Amino acid sequence: MANVLYDKGRQAFGDGEISWSSDNIKAILIDAADYTVDLATDEFLSDIPAGARVAISANLTGKANIAGVMDAADTTLTAVTGDECEVIVIYQDSGAEGTSNLIGYLDVGTGLPVAPNGGDIVITWDNGVDKIFKL
Numbered sequence: 784m785a786n787v788l789y790d791k792g793r794q795a796f797g798d799g800e801i802s803w804s805s806d807n808i809k810a811i812l813i814d815a816a817d818y819t820v821d822l823a824t825d826e827f828l829s830d831i832p833a834g835a836r837v838a839i840s841a842n843l844t845g846k847a848n849i850a851g852v853m854d855a856a857d858t859t860l861t862a863v864t865g866d867e868c869e870v871i872v873i874y875q876d877s878g879a880e881g882t883s884n885l886i887g888y889l890d891v892g893t894g895l896p897v898a899p900n901g902g903d904i905v906i907t908w909d910n911g912v913d914k915i916f917k918l
Contacts, residue, residue: 785891788916791826795875796918797915799882803848807876808886810858810906812837812868812897820870820888828874828883837899838866840906842876847914854914857907863899871895871906873915887916 795801811828817835825831845856848887873887889895899905908915 785879786887786889786916787822788887788918789825789885790823792884793918795884796876796886801852801886803846805880807842808846808855809819809842809874809876810840811872812860812899814866814868815869815870815890816866818870822888825885827881827885828876830885831872837868838863838904850918852912852914853916853918856907857905860904860906861869862901863904864900864901866898867894867898869896889916908918 792801809829813831813838813875814835814837818831818910819878821830840860841856847854869890871887871889872885873889873894875884877883892909894905
């Protein structure tokens with residue numbers, strides 16, 4: 784697969800339910816062996832099994848939206864342990880799994896897959912033209 788947006792996430796952006804600049808946006812490391820993505824129907828964090836979630840970031844900082852191209856400061860996940868991670872999922876954290884919109888599924892990038900070893904993992908977002916993703 785390639786880096787893509789969830790259909791319901793794009794719809795939520797279009798309906799004004801997600802604000803990149805003001806909402807709590809997080810990244811989560813995912814073990815793809817424990818999660819079969821369905822881009823058409825997966826909508827909320829609750830659609831990703833808890834066993835597939837290896838580490839969750841703090842809220843992304845330094846977020847920018849320039850002409851629909853989303854970017855943020857690189858983020859560090861501390862003391863990560865668990866299964867190998869092949870995917871980063873971007874989501875809007877509402878505070879409840881059943882209403883936290885899934886946004887992006889990223890499985891192509893430098894450093895993926897990553898094997899946690901108890902140390903920190905730095906997610907370095909792409910500095911190319913599409914940054915984290917482009918609407």
